[in-house]
Each structure stands twice: as C-alpha cells, then as structure tokens.
Amino acid sequence: MKTNPSASGTGVENSSSLKQYDEASLIDLLEKAEQEHGFIPRDVSDEVGRLVEVKLERLRRIKGKLDSTIRRDVQQHVAHWRNEEGNLIMILHAIQNQHGYVPREVAMELSRELGVKLARIYEVITFYHYFKLQPPGAHSVTVCNGTACYLKGSGDLLNELRTQLGIAEGQTTPDRQIHLDTVRCIGCCGMAPAMVIDGKTCGRVKPADVAGHIATLKIKKEAAA
Numbered sequence: 089m090k091t092n093p094s095a096s097g098t099g100v101e102n103s104s105s106l107k108q109y110d111e112a113s114l115i116d117l118l119e120k121a122e123q124e125h126g127f128i129p130r131d132v133s134d135e136v137g138r139l140v141e142v143k144l145e146r147l148r149r150i151k152g153k154l155d156s157t158i159r160r161d162v163q164q165h166v167a168h169w170r171n172e173e174g175n176l177i178m179i180l181h182a183i184q185n186q187h188g189y190v191p192r193e194v195a196m197e198l199s200r201e202l203g204v205k206l207a208r209i210y211e212v213i214t215f216y217h218y219f220k221l222q223p224p225g226a227h228s229v230t231v232c233n234g235t236a237c238y239l240k241g242s243g244d245l246l247n248e249l250r251t252q253l254g255i256a257e258g259q260t261t262p263d264r265q266i267h268l269d270t271v272r273c274i275g276c277c278g279m280a281p282a283m284v285i286d287g288k289t290c291g292r293v294k295p296a297d298v299a300g301h302i303a304t305l306k307i308k309k310e311a312a313a
C-alpha cells in the first residue's frame with residue numbers, strides 16, 4: 089500500500105530549498121518522487137507548481153520587454169523605408185544587418201507593421217540566398233563550387249565537411265559554432281580547390297586537411313571561452 093509521503097521524503101526539505109532548483113533539477117526531482125512513491129506527492133506538486141508559476145511570470149516579463157524592443161525596432165525600420173519602392177527588401181536588409189539573420193518573431197512583427205502577409209515575407213527571404221533564417225555560426229567555412237574547383241575535387245571536400253560537421257551546406261552546427269556554405273568562384277581558380285575559413289582563403293585543400301582546419305576552429309573557440 090502506498091503511503092502519503094511529504095516533500096521531505098523526496099529529499100526536499102522546504103520551499104526555500106526548492107527555490108534553488110533549475111528546470112532540469114525540478115524534472116529530476118519529480119521523476120525521483122514518482123519512482124519512489126508511484127505518484128507525485130501533493131506537497132511536492134504544490135511546491136513545484138508555485139515555483140513554476142514564479143518562473144513563468146519572470147519569463148513573461150522578459151518576453152514582454154523583448155516584444156516591445158522588437159516592435160520599436162521594426163517600427164523604426166518601416167518608418168525609414170515606408171515611402172520607398174521595394175521597401176520590403178530594404179527593411180529585410182536592415183533587419184539582417186542588425187541581427188545577422190531574420191528572426192521569426194521580427195518577420196511576424198514586420199508583417200503586422202507593413203500589412204504584408206507573412207508568407208510573402210518568407211517568399212522574399214527564401215528567394216534571396218543572402219537572407220538567413222537562422223543565427224549565423226561563430227565561424228564560417230565556405231567551399232568554392234565554381235567550375236575550376238569542382239573539377240579539382242571540391243565535391244569531395246564538401247562531402248568531408250558534411251561528414252565531419254554533421255550538417256549540409258547552408259546550415260550551422262547545433263552549437264552554433266560553424267556555418268557551412270558554398271559559393272561560385274572566389275577568383276582564386278589557380279588555387280583550386282579553394283575554401284574560405286573566417287574570411288581567409290585556403291587553396292589546394294584536400295579532404296584529408298579538413299579535420300585539421302576544423303580542429304583549429306575548435307582551438308579558437310576554447311581560447312575565446
């Protein structure tokens with residue numbers, strides 16, 4: 089028969105100790121209580137529920153502040169370009185310059201402010217290669233896919249990068265460290281196959297060199313940490 093345990097049975101002494109729990113520890117705590125008793129005791133669920141409410145309220149306040157900042161920024165962009173022909177692209181450029189990409193919530197605010205359907209905004213964003221929908225990575229690796237580089241094996245280079253980074257071109261690694269992309273001829277055909285790492289051109293790159301280049305970027309990340 090199951091008892092009616094208190095929060096102390098789960099290792100939680102009182103509400104002041106609960107306040108120190110982050111989200112992951114709270115989930116852990118609830119899972120442990122469930123495993124131990126077969127259900128989550130009432131005093132634990134009440135206490136955790138109160139704590140979640142406090143956290144949610146704080147998050148709502150933060151979100152409110154962010155929303156008003158986004159609204160103000162978008163209003164400024166729209167006011168600046170309102171009477172210009174093709175103003176949607178101009179505004180998207182300004183947004184991308186500001187954020188490094190076009191965040192979804194900014195696109196939604198722009199749709200409201202400009203009175204243009206969100207689908208139309210995304211049509212423009214996805215048509216132009218320049219616009220990005222994800223935050224850029226801390227580092228960029230761009231493989232030249234022009235004719236000279238292609239004939240000298242840029243395809244193998246790209247495949248090696250895809251394998252090592254676990255992403256396709258146009259994507260960023262989940263830790264947002266490295267963005268992989270391709271480009272058509274960077275004007276160094278004599279050095280084919282070429283790639284550009286953080287603005288630095290590397291020529292005659294072999295697939296076997298890729299691991300070394302990625303390791304260098306990781307060392308840079310650790311040094312910056």
Ligand code: FES
Nearest residue numbers: 232234237276277
């Ligand atoms: S084709 Fe790659 S540099 Fe020209």
